[in-house]
Amino acid sequence: MNYHFNWSVLWSGQSGAWLLQGLVTTVELSVLAWLLALILGVISGALRTVAIPPLRWPAAFYVEFFRNVPLLVWMFFWYFAVPPLLPEPLREWLFDHGAEFWAGVCALGVYHGARFSEVIRSGIQSIPKTQFEAAVSTGLTMAQAYRLIVIPIALRLIIPPATNESLNLLKNSSVALTIGVAELTFQTRQIETYTAKAFEALTAGTLIYLILCLAIAAIMARVERRFAIPGMIAQGQTGEF
Amino acid sequence: MKRVVVILLAAFFLIFMNARSGGADTTLEKINRTGTLTIGTRTGSPPFAYINKNNDWVGFSIDLVEQAVIPVLSKKLGKQIKLEKKESTPQTRIPLLTSNAVDLIAETMTDTKERREAVDFSLTFFVTGAQFLVKKGSPIKGIESIGGKRIAAQQGSTNARIIRERVPSAKLLEFPDQPAAFQALAQGQVQAYTNDGIQLAGLKAKAPKPDDWAIVGDFFSHEPYGMAMRKNEPELRDLVNAGLAEAINSGKYFRLYDKWFGPKGEVPYPLTPETKQFLQKQAVPK
Numbered sequence: 001m002n003y004h005f006n007w008s009v010l011w012s013g014q015s016g017a018w019l020l021q022g023l024v025t026t027v028e029l030s031v032l033a034w035l036l037a038l039i040l041g042v043i044s045g046a047l048r049t050v051a052i053p054p055l056r057w058p059a060a061f062y063v064e065f066f067r068n069v070p071l072l073v074w075m076f077f078w079y080f081a082v083p084p085l086l087p088e089p090l091r092e093w094l095f096d097h098g099a100e101f102w103a104g105v106c107a108l109g110v111y112h113g114a115r116f117s118e119v120i121r122s123g124i125q126s127i128p129k130t131q132f133e134a135a136v137s138t139g140l141t142m143a144q145a146y147r148l149i150v151i152p153i154a155l156r157l158i159i160p161p162a163t164n165e166s167l168n169l170l171k172n173s174s175v176a177l178t179i180g181v182a183e184l185t186f187q188t189r190q191i192e193t194y195t196a197k198a199f200e201a202l203t204a205g206t207l208i209y210l211i212l213c214l215a216i217a218a219i220m221a222r223v224e225r226r227f228a229i230p231g232m233i234a235q236g237q238t239g240e241f
Numbered sequence: 242m243k244r245v246v247v248i249l250l251a252a253f254f255l256i257f258m259n260a261r262s263g264g265a266d267t268t269l270e271k272i273n274r275t276g277t278l279t280i281g282t283r284t285g286s287p288p289f290a291y292i293n294k295n296n297d298w299v300g301f302s303i304d305l306v307e308q309a310v311i312p313v314l315s316k317k318l319g320k321q322i323k324l325e326k327k328e329s330t331p332q333t334r335i336p337l338l339t340s341n342a343v344d345l346i347a348e349t350m351t352d353t354k355e356r357r358e359a360v361d362f363s364l365t366f367f368v369t370g371a372q373f374l375v376k377k378g379s380p381i382k383g384i385e386s387i388g389g390k391r392i393a394a395q396q397g398s399t400n401a402r403i404i405r406e407r408v409p410s411a412k413l414l415e416f417p418d419q420p421a422a423f424q425a426l427a428q429g430q431v432q433a434y435t436n437d438g439i440q441l442a443g444l445k446a447k448a449p450k451p452d453d454w455a456i457v458g459d460f461f462s463h464e465p466y467g468m469a470m471r472k473n474e475p476e477l478r479d480l481v482n483a484g485l486a487e488a489i490n491s492g493k494y495f496r497l498y499d500k501w502f503g504p505k506g507e508v509p510y511p512l513t514p515e516t517k518q519f520l521q522k523q524a525v526p527k
Contacts, residue, residue, distance in 0.1 A: 080424055095391060095430050100414065177396075178421065180414040186396070189332050193397045196359035198336045 009195040010204050022187030023208055029104055029183060030170045036109025037169060041116025042155075046146055048117065049124045059117070066114035071175050074111050078103035079179040104176035112169045119161045123154035156227045163220040167213050184208060268344050269476045273318045280306055281329030281343035285419060287443040288507035289349045289367075289466075298326055301501040302347040305366060306468075308497065309488035310345070313480050331397030332417070335359050338471055345468055345481065349440065351399050352467040361474065362467035363481045364523055366494075368516050370460025371400040372438040374426065374445065376453065381433045383458030387411045393422040393431040400435045403462050419444060437464050443508045486524035494520070 009015055040062075047059035066074070079100060083091050094102070127150060135145035174185035182190075188205035192198045272278050282290040282303060290300035307324055314322045329337050329346055337343045338360055352362040373392075375381050381390060388410045394401035396415040404411055414431055416422040423444055426434045434441070438456060445454045468485075470478055488494040495512075502510040 076421075079430070080428060083430070084428060091429070096412070099430060178417055180393075180416050180421075180425075182415070186415070189396060192332065192335070194355065194402065196335055196353075196356045198332075198359075199339075 005200065006197060007200055009191065009197045009200055013194070015191045015195070015201075015204075018187040018190055019184070019204060019208065022182065022184035022205075023212075025101075025182055026170070026173050026184040026212075029101065029108065029176060029181065030173045032105045033108035033112065033173065034166060034169055036105065037112035037116050037165075040110065040113030041120050042151060044113070045117040045120030045154075046124065046151055048121045050142070050146075063114045063117045066110055067118075071107065071111050071172055072178060074107040075104065075175055075179050078106045082106075100176070100180045103179055104173070104181045108169060108173055108176065112165060112172070115168075116162070116165055119158050119165055120151075120154055122161075123158035124150055126157060127153055153229065153232075156229050157232060159220060159224040159227065163217060163224075166216060166220070170212060170216065171209060267476065268471060268474050269318075269480070271341075272314060272322060272344060272477075276320060277323045277325050278306070278311065278314060278345065279325045279327060279343045280345045280347050281327050281334055281337045282346070283330070283348040284328050286349050286440065287447060288501040289439075289443075290347070301367075301497060302349070302466075302468075304497050304500070305485070305488065305494070306345065306347045308493060309484040310347075310468075310481050311484075313484035313487070317480055330418075331395070334469065338469060341471075344477070345470055347468045349437070349466055350469055351437075351464045353399060356469070359472070360469040361472050361478050362469055363478065364485045365465040365467055365520070366485055367439070367466040368519065369437040369439040369464045369466070371403065371435055371462040371464065372441055372456050372458045372460060373433040373435050374423075374441040375433045375455055375457055376426075377455045379432065379455070379457075381457060384408060384461040387433060390433065391431040393425050393434040395419060395422060395436055398436060399464065400437070400462055404435065407461075423448075439508070439510055442510050446508045489520050489524040490526065 010019070044059040044062050047055050048063070050056060082103070083094065083099060086094070131153070132145055132150055135149040136142065140148065173183055176183055177186040177189070184205055188201040191201040191204075195201070266274065280303075282298075282300070284290070284292050284298070286300070288300055289302040290298070293299055303326070311322055311324060327337070327343050329343065329348060331350075334346045334348070334350060335356070338346060346360075349367075350356075352365060356362070373381055373383065373387070381387055384404070384407065387404070387408055389412070391412045391414060392404060393414050393416060394404065396417050401413060401415050404413055414425065416425065419436070419440070422431075422434050422436075425431045436444075438460065441456045445451050445456060448454055468481060470481065485494070488497075495517075498512055499506065501507050502512070
């Protein structure tokens with residue numbers, strides 16, 4: 001290939017600062033979206049398992065609607081279709097204060113919430129039904145049984161698939177560049193624009209994503225070891241016995 | 242964990258080693274062997290390169306390749322060379338070239354100093370400069386009046402960079418493509434959209450109500466468009482330049498210009514006398 005690598009473009013000029021800014025934006029976007037996804041996922045995932053159909057179907061609708069429409073469409077939806085519904089002063093305020101970032105958080109959070117929901121539902125359904133019955137027989141209401149017994153156990157069971165989803169969320173945050181959020185992928189393109197060194201910039205971006213994901217996987221592995229329920233999950237051993 | 246990292250680094254290293262070797266043909270030899278010139282061009286940049294209503298991939302840049310570059314190549318190689326088009330964007334065009342996926346970029350690429358370090362450019366085949374597209378009656382009149390305003394730009398363009406340097410108080414929002422940026426302007430997410438004047442003229446002409454929009458401001462950048470090639474391919478570059486020079490000298494260039502930018506063209510954009518003179522002067526006489 002007729003191409004001369006010049007890795008110094010990554011630390012000369014503003015490239016380093018841009019990569020750092022991009023990294024910070026990616027982490028902020030992902031963390032906020034992750035919290036939103038977790039809340040939505042727990043609520044809708046739990047609702048899908050209750051014995052009352054009118055509670056089950058809105059949760060089922062949420063999951064099927066939001067996970068089956070491409071994330072890119074959701075980005076455009078939150079950025080272009082939602083603001084016109086807001087009152088004028090609020091809309092102008094939002095546009096002046098990073099509307100694209102919040103649209104990105106909503107799109108990513110709501111989309112991944114639907115996917116988290118399925119993970120949590122499968123966690124709840126893997127708990128023997130007798131646990132729930134035992135909880136109710138001690139005098140807890142259904143809501144209390146879910147809040148105090150079922151969901152805490154489910155959350156401890158689903159750590160491996162939840163790690164998977166979290167990593168997907170982090171990587172999907174790059175889709176936010178389509179609505180102008182200056183996250184990590186955006187900044188690698190920026191470096192390419194200024195220096196015409198595409199391969200160097202993309203390699204730097206790739207390595208940063210890789211390191212971020214490995215770090216998350218390592219943290220989640222620790223969490224898994226700490227919270228594993230003996231007998232219900234292979235205690236943090238990654239696949240081997 | 243350590244082992245995983247070592248393996249990954251080794252894999253990266255191998256990929257790059259591989260990428261460095263191979264491909265001993267010059268581009269001209271490759272074109273001769275395959276009988277095809279592969280170009281990278283845009284699909285949504287009227288009238289330079291776009292898909293028209295009949296679903297044909299056409300435009301001024303494509304016409305120039307077909308009618309100025311291909312004849313010279315065919316004559317040199319002694320056989321009819323076919324044209325193959327692939328889509329390129331500001332982000333992909335240099336990687337497409339350097340990875341040998343295409344041989345020539347013919348779209349709306351500005352010739353800049355940094356880009357010249359990565360690729361070689363042909364003669365300039367079009368000259369424009371950055372301006373702003375605004376809603377009619379907007380208080381924005383040019384680069385002097387965008388302080389504190391929300392401005393959209395196309396990511397990967399030279400204009401965004403100039404605004405960032407000259408008006409740091411402007412809130413710059415960069416979109417990967419023209420339709421998203423225009424949508425943001427139409428809905429008020431931004432108050433102006435900056436791009437090369439000719440691109441804005443194309444956008445305005447294609448808008449549902451062209452009269453609602455105004456292109457304002459003097460050129461705040463100089464954007465000479467060139468065709469890009471892989472570095473150190475003097476034979477190909479000389480042939481492309483010879484084709485463009487011949488088209489300018491013979492008047493074919495100006496007929497094509499009239500077809501796309503004339504009063505009846507896709508995007509009327511009269512050629513200024515200075516630009517015409519500049520084009521004629523850079524074309525070496527026979």
